[in-house]
Amino acid sequence: MTSDEISRECVIEADGVRRSYAGGFEAVAGASFTVARGELFALLGTNGAGKTSTVEMLEGLARPDGGSVRVLGHDPYGDRAAVRPRIGVMLQEGGFPSELTAAETIRMWAGCTSGARPTGEALDLVGLGHRAGVRVKQLSGGERRRLDLALALLGRPEVLFLDEPTTGLDAEGRRDTWELVRLLKEDGVTVLLTTHYLEEAEALADRLAIMHRGRIVASGTTAEVTAARPARIRFELPAGIPAARLPLELRAAADGPRIEIRTHRLQGSLTELLRWAAESNISLIGLDARSASLEEAFLDIAKSASQTEPEHRTEEVAVS
CATH class of the missing domain: 3.40.50.300 (P-loop containing nucleotide triphosphate hydrolases)
Incomplete structure (x- = not known):
C-alpha cells in the first residue's frame, strides 16, 4: 500500500x-x-x-x-x-x-x-x-x-x-x-x-x-x-576450511563449520561471500540468505522495550 x-x-x-x-x-x-x-x-x-x-x-x-x-x-x-x-x-x-x-x-x-x-x-x-x-x-x-x-x-x-x-x-x-x-x-x-x-x-x-x-x-x-534489524546469511564450510579463511568483513562466530553472518547490507555481503567462494573454489553447504523476519524484529523490539521503558504497572493482572 x-x-x-x-x-x-x-x-x-x-x-x-x-x-x-x-x-x-x-x-x-x-x-x-x-x-x-x-x-x-x-x-x-x-x-x-x-x-x-x-x-x-x-x-x-x-x-x-x-x-x-x-x-x-x-x-x-x-x-x-x-x-x-x-x-x-x-x-x-x-x-x-x-x-x-x-x-x-x-x-x-x-x-x-x-x-x-x-x-x-x-x-x-x-x-x-x-x-x-x-x-x-x-x-x-x-x-x-x-x-x-x-x-x-x-x-x-x-x-x-x-x-x-x-x-x-x-x-x-x-x-x-x-x-x-x-x-x-x-x-x-x-x-x-x-x-x-x-x-x-x-x-x-x-x-x-x-x-x-x-x-x-x-x-x-x-x-x-x-528494516532496522540485520539480515542473516547461514552456511557450512567444507571440512578443513576454518572460518578464519572468510574475508575479514564477513567473519562471524562459528559453531564448528556452521557459520551465521549478520549484516545490514545483505546484497553486498552476499555478493562478497559468493565472490570469495568462487575464487577459493569452495562450496558453501546449505547456503541460506534472508532479511530479518517479523518474528525476529518482534522479539528484538520487545526485548529492547523491556530494557528501556519504565515499569508502569503496579500489580500483576492478566490482560491481553
Missing part, C-alpha cells in the same frame, strides 16, 4: 488512548494509530501488552480513561447506535449456547442484525455449510472459531475486528481464513486484526503496530518494522 493510499480516509483512529483497571493497573498507556478505509492493520504484542483492551475500546465495549477513539467518524462507545450496525466483531470467545445447532445460532444472531446474510450463505462463507445441523457443543474448537467469524460477517460489515481469529484452527483452516480475509479486503472491508501468529500478520497486514506494556513501540509496514 502506497503512502498516498494510506493517507486516504481514516475509519479507525486512536489518539493517546488510555485504559486502567482497579489497583492502578494501566493496560493501555497512550496508544495512537490510524487505520485507512480498506486497509488491514495488525495489532501485535505479547500477552498483557494491551491489545484486547485497546480493541474493546474501538469496538465500543469500554470507554477510554483518557485520549479518544473514533470509528467511522463516531465515538464507538457514546454513539454506539451509529457504529454497531456497520462493524463486525469476532471476540476471542464467542460464548454460544451449546445446545443450539450452528444454523440455529446464526438465525438467533440474525434476529439482532440489520441486513443479515441468509443462514446458508453465512455458514458456507466460513466452510461450515455441511455442519449446519450440528450442535455447538459437538463442534470442534476450530469449527467454533469459524462460527465466531460467520457471526462477525453476518451484517456485511464495513469494519471488521478480528481478535485472534485463527486460534484453534489447523493449518488448512488458517489458510482458508486468510483467503477469506483477503477477499473481504478486496471488497473494501477495513480489518483490524490481533494475532499471536506473526506469519499471519506478515501474510495479511498492510501495516502493523507492536504493543508493549500498553504502548505502541513500533509501527509501519512489515518491511519498515524489520
Whole structure:
C-alpha cells in the first residue's frame, strides 16, 4: 500500500488512548494509530501488552480513561447506535449456547442484525455449510472459531475486528481464513486484526503496530518494522576450511563449520561471500540468505522495550 493510499480516509483512529483497571493497573498507556478505509492493520504484542483492551475500546465495549477513539467518524462507545450496525466483531470467545445447532445460532444472531446474510450463505462463507445441523457443543474448537467469524460477517460489515481469529484452527483452516480475509479486503472491508501468529500478520497486514506494556513501540509496514534489524546469511564450510579463511568483513562466530553472518547490507555481503567462494573454489553447504523476519524484529523490539521503558504497572493482572 502506497503512502498516498494510506493517507486516504481514516475509519479507525486512536489518539493517546488510555485504559486502567482497579489497583492502578494501566493496560493501555497512550496508544495512537490510524487505520485507512480498506486497509488491514495488525495489532501485535505479547500477552498483557494491551491489545484486547485497546480493541474493546474501538469496538465500543469500554470507554477510554483518557485520549479518544473514533470509528467511522463516531465515538464507538457514546454513539454506539451509529457504529454497531456497520462493524463486525469476532471476540476471542464467542460464548454460544451449546445446545443450539450452528444454523440455529446464526438465525438467533440474525434476529439482532440489520441486513443479515441468509443462514446458508453465512455458514458456507466460513466452510461450515455441511455442519449446519450440528450442535455447538459437538463442534470442534476450530469449527467454533469459524462460527465466531460467520457471526462477525453476518451484517456485511464495513469494519471488521478480528481478535485472534485463527486460534484453534489447523493449518488448512488458517489458510482458508486468510483467503477469506483477503477477499473481504478486496471488497473494501477495513480489518483490524490481533494475532499471536506473526506469519499471519506478515501474510495479511498492510501495516502493523507492536504493543508493549500498553504502548505502541513500533509501527509501519512489515518491511519498515524489520528494516532496522540485520539480515542473516547461514552456511557450512567444507571440512578443513576454518572460518578464519572468510574475508575479514564477513567473519562471524562459528559453531564448528556452521557459520551465521549478520549484516545490514545483505546484497553486498552476499555478493562478497559468493565472490570469495568462487575464487577459493569452495562450496558453501546449505547456503541460506534472508532479511530479518517479523518474528525476529518482534522479539528484538520487545526485548529492547523491556530494557528501556519504565515499569508502569503496579500489580500483576492478566490482560491481553
